[in-house]
Amino acid sequence: MKKALSLALAAAMTMGLAACGAPSSTASNANSAASNNGDSGLSGTIVYWSMWQEMEPQAEAIKHAIEAFEKDNPNVTVEVEWQGRGVKDLVGPAIASGQQVDIFESDPNNIYKSDPSLMLDISDFYEEEGLNGKPEKENIMGALIQWDTDMGQKAGLSGNHSIPYAPYTMSWYYNKDMFADAGITEVPQTWEELDEACAKLKAKGYEPIVTDDAYMDMMFDYYLAREIGPDAVLDMVDKGGDAYNNEGLLNALKAMEDFASKGYFAESCKTNKYPSGQQQFARKEAAMYFNASFMASENAETAGPDFPYGHFAYPTVPGGVGAITENTVGGQAFMVGSKTENKEAVYALLHYLVGDDCQSEMLGMGLVPCTNDLDWPAAVQEQKPIVAGMTKNIDWAAGIAGDFCDGVLKPHVTKVMLGEETAQQAFDTIVAEAANYQ
Amino acid sequence: MKKQERNMLLKFVLPVVAVFLIFFVYPSLRTIYMSFYKMGSLSMDPAEWEFAGFSNYVDMFKNPLFVKSWVNVLKIAVIGGAAVFIIALFFAVTLSAKFKGSKVMRAIVYLPNIITPVAMVTMWNQYIYNNEYGLFHELFSFLHLDALADIPWTSSEWAFRSMMVAFCFGSVGYYMIIYLSAMEKIPADYYDYAALEGASKFYMFRRITMPLLRDTTRTAVTFWMMGAINFFLWSRVFNVNPLAPETMVPANLMFNMVFGGSTSGGSVTKMNVGGGCAVGVFLCVAVVVVFSIINFLGNKDRYEY
Numbered sequence: 001m002k003k004a005l006s007l008a009l010a011a012a013m014t015m016g017l018a019a020c021g022a023p024s025s026t027a028s029n030a031n032s033a034a035s036n037n038g039d040s041g042l043s044g045t046i047v048y049w050s051m052w053q054e055m056e057p058q059a060e061a062i063k064h065a066i067e068a069f070e071k072d073n074p075n076v077t078v079e080v081e082w083q084g085r086g087v088k089d090l091v092g093p094a095i096a097s098g099q100q101v102d103i104f105e106s107d108p109n110n111i112y113k114s115d116p117s118l119m120l121d122i123s124d125f126y127e128e129e130g131l132n133g134k135p136e137k138e139n140i141m142g143a144l145i146q147w148d149t150d151m152g153q154k155a156g157l158s159g160n161h162s163i164p165y166a167p168y169t170m171s172w173y174y175n176k177d178m179f180a181d182a183g184i185t186e187v188p189q190t191w192e193e194l195d196e197a198c199a200k201l202k203a204k205g206y207e208p209i210v211t212d213d214a215y216m217d218m219m220f221d222y223y224l225a226r227e228i229g230p231d232a233v234l235d236m237v238d239k240g241g242d243a244y245n246n247e248g249l250l251n252a253l254k255a256m257e258d259f260a261s262k263g264y265f266a267e268s269c270k271t272n273k274y275p276s277g278q279q280q281f282a283r284k285e286a287a288m289y290f291n292a293s294f295m296a297s298e299n300a301e302t303a304g305p306d307f308p309y310g311h312f313a314y315p316t317v318p319g320g321v322g323a324i325t326e327n328t329v330g331g332q333a334f335m336v337g338s339k340t341e342n343k344e345a346v347y348a349l350l351h352y353l354v355g356d357d358c359q360s361e362m363l364g365m366g367l368v369p370c371t372n373d374l375d376w377p378a379a380v381q382e383q384k385p386i387v388a389g390m391t392k393n394i395d396w397a398a399g400i401a402g403d404f405c406d407g408v409l410k411p412h413v414t415k416v417m418l419g420e421e422t423a424q425q426a427f428d429t430i431v432a433e434a435a436n437y438q
Numbered sequence: 439m440k441k442q443e444r445n446m447l448l449k450f451v452l453p454v455v456a457v458f459l460i461f462f463v464y465p466s467l468r469t470i471y472m473s474f475y476k477m478g479s480l481s482m483d484p485a486e487w488e489f490a491g492f493s494n495y496v497d498m499f500k501n502p503l504f505v506k507s508w509v510n511v512l513k514i515a516v517i518g519g520a521a522v523f524i525i526a527l528f529f530a531v532t533l534s535a536k537f538k539g540s541k542v543m544r545a546i547v548y549l550p551n552i553i554t555p556v557a558m559v560t561m562w563n564q565y566i567y568n569n570e571y572g573l574f575h576e577l578f579s580f581l582h583l584d585a586l587a588d589i590p591w592t593s594s595e596w597a598f599r600s601m602m603v604a605f606c607f608g609s610v611g612y613y614m615i616i617y618l619s620a621m622e623k624i625p626a627d628y629y630d631y632a633a634l635e636g637a638s639k640f641y642m643f644r645r646i647t648m649p650l651l652r653d654t655t656r657t658a659v660t661f662w663m664m665g666a667i668n669f670f671l672w673s674r675v676f677n678v679n680p681l682a683p684e685t686m687v688p689a690n691l692m693f694n695m696v697f698g699g700s701t702s703g704g705s706v707t708k709m710n711v712g713g714g715c716a717v718g719v720f721l722c723v724a725v726v727v728v729f730s731i732i733n734f735l736g737n738k739d740r741y742e743y
Binding site for chain 1: 478479480481482483500501502503506563564567568569570590591592593594595677678679680681682683684686691694695697698709710
């Protein structure tokens with residue numbers, strides 16, 4: 001018995017060894033194939049740090065693009081490291097210490113704000129022809145290129161430094177059936193119309209608005225951006241202190257207080273932990289949810305293919321300076337390491353990544369493609385015109401972020417929205433605490 | 439021979455010392471150094487750092503979040519500590535008796551320790567605390583304890599209590615194991631003798647077990663206090679907003695200042711690495727102070743057995 005066992009173990013080990021040996025032999029085959037038809041003129045190694053884990057669907061699409069690239073450029077080897085989301089923290093020290101990183105992915109805003117010197121100026125990439133023969137600046141959505149330019153300008157740079165992909169925008173998701181049932185024929189364009197729509201929904205017995213802890217403050221953030229304008233919001237957050245003593249802030253809080261007192265926010269908002277609220281929207285327990293494009297794919301399984309998705313942009317607010325065409329576009333981006341020594345091959349690979357094949361594959365997974373020619377996924381189809389008609393980009397959460405906003409401002413906003421505090425109380429506390437905050 | 443021995447010792451100790459110097463002493467010193475500067479990001483060229491003197495420390499004490507975060511640490515240390523130690527001791531005493539299933543029970547109580555806090559937090563928030571279909575809601579509704587069933591566990595008002603319940607649940611097993619192993623070392627004769635003299639179980643616990651567990655308790659309290667001061671992961675993941683005042687702790691604030699506080703979407707915050715380093719230095723000092731106090735208090739009257 002023992003002998004049989006040891007025999008089996010030995011056999012298993014040998015097989016393991018054989019398996020270990022296998023890749024190297026195929027690799028050498030590939031190398032010999034490479035030497036046979038290395039006609040693209042490009043060579044060398046590209047080190048690619050991805051923000052995805054190898055098992056994630058996005059990684060799958062990227063892998064296929066790289067395979068296609070390597071097939072056409074047999075003398076170039078792409079070494080992918082599936083770093084995951086931590087890549088934004090790791091890439092800085094890596095490049096600074098001289099490690100080779102040719103392409104990396106992240107939310108570009110992170111890199112622009114933390115260390116834009118990590119990125120190579122790739123303005124000339126947009127001038128180059130893509131795989132379909134058109135210049136990339138015509139292939140990639142204008143709003144995305146504009147977003148990149150804007151981020152660069154805020155960081156004191158000119159030109160372009162990233163190629164955004166898998167974009168998202170923010171919109172009010174609404175349930176078309178409920179709107180129709182409540183007799184709402186046109187989507188709200190002003191805060192008063194939103195108020196009216198909520199009242200009609202409420203009268204019909206629907207919960208007008210639902211949200212989760214993760215997105216609760218978003219409705220307030222955009223209200224403030226509509227009220228005083230997105231630049232003024234950024235300025236307020238940047239300056240801190242007395243800047244919070246602003247009538248616009250009080251008005252935004254009062255608008256939230258008003259909706260809360262009318263019972264427009266579903267009772268469950270108080271206890272919803274992401275993604276409970278999203279699920280309630282998907283289960284048709286509430287009519288509206290203000291969220292980003294990715295909510296549709298997160299909800300896909302619960303909502304099913306026939307969910308009556310509708311979208312409208314954040315309405316204008318009474319007396320506010322912000323236009324309805326000022327919205328958010330964001331996403332991930334491909335960036336080129338500033339110390340790359342193989343720019344030509346890197347650009348060649350990037351053309352594959354934003355090419356139709358890779359982007360269609362991402363579309364198939366429910367992600368939004370970054371090119372003009374492809375449609376958006378059905379559930380967020382109505383978001384495409386919002387992005388196409390954009391006149392100005394608003395930061396994620398209108399830029400209301402940072403230790404003071406997270407630790408003081410947002411908790412009080414939440415309290416007002418849950419009816420636990422009046423707008424005036426919240427405003428007074430925020431102003432008082434801001435004065436002490438360094 | 440002696441010299442040879444010393445050489446040998448040196449060779450064995452050297453790698454450990456080198457690792458200690460490189461991975462512990464150097465980063466600590468550098469953190470202290472950095473806490474006197476202002477810098478935009480961790481990877482910034484030191485030539486661009488701006489000397490700030492003690493201003494990072496002054497700002498830190500003025501920061502309302504810093505003060506709130508220490509209040510939370512204090513609550514974790516004292517209230518959480520009391521709960522965990524009482525329950526752990528209770529389980530240790532109960533399960534030190536050998537009965538059928540006691541080993542399985544020990545394993546069950548210890549089990550939460552081997553699960554990563556991230557998974558534990560998801561389980562508690564999504565499956566136990568959920569107000570629509572969570573375990574607590576279902577269980578208390580079934581028992582017609584409506585007041586308990588209606589507790590909004592996941593609301594901000596209850597967030598700290600929810601986090602403490604979940605965290606303590608996970609910690610009890612660890613301290614139970616420490617106490618169990620210490621109890622097994624107490625000679626059985628003491629109890630036999632006390633039993634012959636007619637002592638009650640509780641009397642034995644109070645007069646034999648507790649005094650002989652004093653050293654163990656000191657060690658366990660030290661562990662607990664270190665854990666409370668460096669409390670991080672639970673606070674980081676329990677609340678979607680890691681800086682929500684109810685659950686925020688200093689280590690979390692430090693993380694935000696050093697690495698930026700990007701949450702689910704794309705919000706990016708300005709970093710204050712020097713300020714974060716100051717928080718880190720303060721945490722380190724707090725640990726040393728608490729450690730010294732516990733050692734000072736616990737060093738009297740040692741029993742030997």
